[in-house]
Amino acid sequence: MLTEDQVQRSFRNLFKTKDFPPENFDKAENLLDELRAESPLRHRLSVELDELRKISDPSLIPAKATKAKAKAKPKAKLAAKVS
Secondary structure, eight states: OOOHHHHHHHHHHHTSSSSOOTHHHHHHHHHHHTSOTTOHHHHHHHHHHHHHHHHHOGGGSOHHHHHHHHHHHHHHHHHHHHO
16 A cells, blocks of 8 residues: 555656656556545545546546536536526
8 A cells, every 4th residue: 555645756757747658547547546535635636637638638538527527517507597
């Protein structure tokens, strides 16, 4: 089991250059699995990983993330119509 400091350092090293290989996303996911589910660092790095995926290739966004956003959009439109 890695410490939070080790996970954070390894995560940063995976993405310290602009041109990182796509397999770094899998390595980063494995690093996140080393952290407790309730860890604030795990949450923060998960958000950063999703943002990096969007920047590098929108097709790499996990299906659950795109479904959640698709569900959120109609609510926003509905709220705009009601206003």
